[in-house]
Amino acid sequence: MCVPDYALLLFSRVCIGALYKDDCPYQRYIPIYLIVGGSIGILRTLWALCQKACRRHDSDDNEENRKSNPLEIVVNCFVLAWFITGSVWIYSIYSSYNRDINDHKHYCNYTLYQYAFWVTNAVYILLGSVCICACTLFTCAMMVG
16 A cells, blocks of 8 residues: 555545544544544654655664654554554444434444444454464475575
């Protein structure tokens, strides 16, 4: 996935969350999860692009420029915690949410919920695929070497 596609996905998270901000009374934090997650993702992407541009203009590519910024570590920890929290919010209502607007107690907009559900699932699928590939490569390397 290239940067424009990733940025579009992040922007769509913000838009869907904002558009349906008040349309999930059963779990009111799902739109907030999308808005905050998309916004932080956009800021992280812009930060990474700026750092890459600065490194390109810097002729001294020494070890000091490659050290992790403590702020990045804090933001990455927040993103992980936010993803886990959002997963709990999304999956906790999976079997009991209702698309019928007349059932206000269990109502959550179908588009909002399905978007949040499948974006979260896609992350888990991607992580699982990366783990399987890494384990396969490691096993192959151990067999060869």
